[in-house]
Amino acid sequence: MPEQMKVMNEKDMHKTTAHQKVFRILGQGGIYLFLMVMALIVLFPFYWMIISSLKSLAEYRLSPPTFFPMHILISNYAEAFTTANLGRLFLNTLYVGVVSTLLSLVITILTAFAFARLEFKGKELLFAALLATMMIPGELFTITNYSTVISFGWLNTYTVLIVPFLVSIFYIYLLRQNFLQIPNELYLAAKVDGTGDFKYLWKVMVPLSLPTLISITILKMMGAWNSYIWPRLVTRADEYELITNGLRNAFTDTTGDVNYPVQMAAVTLVSIPLFLVFVFLRKYIMSGVSRSGIKG
Secondary structure, eight states, X not given: OHHHHHHHHHHHHHHHHHHHHHHHHXXXXXXXHHHHHHHHHHHHHHHHHHHHHTSOHHXXXXXXXXXXXXXXXXXXXXXXXXXXXXXXXXHHHHHHHHHXXXXXXXXXXXXXXXXXXXXXXXXXXXXXXXXXXGGSOHHHHHHHHHHHHHHHTOTTSHHHHHGGGOOOHHXXXXXXXXXXXXXXXXXXXXXHTTOOHHHHIIIIIHHHTHHHHHHHHHHHHHHHHXXXXXXXXXXXXXXXOOHHHHHHHTTBXXXXXXXXXXXXXXXXXXXXXXXXXXXXXXXXXXXXXXXXXXXX
């Protein structure tokens, strides 16, 4: 009898293990199926953008639409580049993005260092007040900034595209949290050795916070590349147009008809740099954000 009970217990254990394996496989299969469906939903707009950029206008207007071009028109990309003058738009956007990013980095680093290491009266209260401004809707800043730049006479200049948004409270908070992870003993030891604040900041804190700084640089550049409402509001001259604004009406003829395949080709060309940034630099973005969320 004991041997029979032992055999029965072993069989029950094998059945339980087999059931657990089946449930585990089904669970993992369900997760992968869900992720595949979500990936298809996310990728479909990009697929539709690309195939639309390769169609003729007549094929684009077919109903029901075709899900693959009957005749692939690579010439749409050359036409998009010349029609929208993408070369000038790329240069304008790159100039505004690089200059605003560099200036914003300088302001962010100095401010984050002051709140993380320097001691002055009212520091915590001032930092709390800065964080409170993150709760104000961005539209209110747009209204006040627009009134300010008009009084300064900055409309239709590069200055109006760069200066108003150099300070980002979110980036300052992100970098400050990363600075707080660096042991304060290093700062005190540097002060004992006669090292100045700027030298310590440049030689110690900036190298140790490089992942976060790279993340801020990438996010700031992407923000400048995708900016639409503010450039549309403050620039009317063609020589100051950015990519997002230049593509808005470049493909509309005098009758109001839009050449959508050529417009889609232009949008594809504009999206490629951001896609490459995400593919090759995504680990820096994730590393910088994750490191800034821990104080140790």
